[in-house]
Amino acid sequence: MLVHVFDRGYASGYWLGVPATYRSRFIIRWIKNHHVITNEPVYTEAQAWEIFFSYRRRWQIELSFRYAKCELALKCPRLWSLEARLKLLGMVMLVYAFLLSLLDPKHHELVQALLRFRCPRTGKRCQQVQAPLYRLRWALSRLWSDYRPRFSCFLPPADDLLAVGSLIRDLERFQKNWG
Template structure:
């Protein structure tokens, strides 16, 4: 792969690698094809400095005090912290003819252990050191994008034999992913309305979790499902829906959704998802020919904010 990329792109690519690739063999391949890289180094691995000699990375880093600091936002821990940076020119014991740059990133309050980055890029100014640091930070965003594409957009198993068909499918998936990002960036208020309406969460953990992209995709899919169901005339028109009557779509045991008027008298329609693959979901258990039981309870977070159980056709308020 390195050979193909080097032939196609030359040295225009910067490789961002995690600690799993921190070994002499990986460095040998990168040096062989003359590729630039930023590699997170392990603290117990050896490095050579022209004045300090050969030492373990964390021992060698103690000789270099922080030179500059700045405030950054920690997305995972949801806080702003100050980090410091220092750098030094080093070599690897197995590749003494190749010059490397060791960038040391420290948490000023020592909440996190120091991070050691080695790079083939030379560093003369602080801007170059910060660029290496933030390039590695961006790696996590790229991994999250791959994770979302594989798990939510089914890029991991396209199930297509021919390469051209796979490219077409991946292009469609890329357009969908770009649409979701565009919606969050430019119409955040509309995106939050869609999420709260079609994929709301009542638990505190989910209300505080920073996962809008996953919930937005699920909310849009549920919204489109209900729109298709209504356009397909599976359900009666709103003016023809009777009170105290539940309408559900599907065939036993495959139920899609259920629709009924709120029993409190607010004249609002309630749509319940019955598909187990989408969240939140409910189950409808028929009781005879005219009654049924919904599980779990129905809790409206807007409007009348009613909460009730439907057990064997009867409403029980909470």
């Protein structure tokens, strides 16, 4: 069952009225004296803990937004047309999906080798901490900066070498601007 989790900025009569109108479940952070408020009945300690942990998961969403704004350059894209924004969003989501796919346990050895090679950390605590996406993206960026990938292997054979050369220059310009 879907539960809407709001931050304190939405603690107004209007925003509390919207979920009430649609009979939606919600949790909202309130002022200091009231930690959370909800429209769910709470009769047991287990129900109270369920609400607490639901609100706590909100932080994971906040971190993913922060990562998208800072590391994936979505804070202020400065694109006016909807088509251009959708293209940028598609490319960014592709990169984000690629980074998330590297966190799959089957790629653990590859990621550890990459981090040791391009983003080493010393100390017992740093070696036992899970690798965040920030560090993984930075290691890939440093690797590709030192060993630039060749996109020419993906190009189909063509008779017009000028067109292929132009395409390669466009890809390199794209990589320089966005990589």
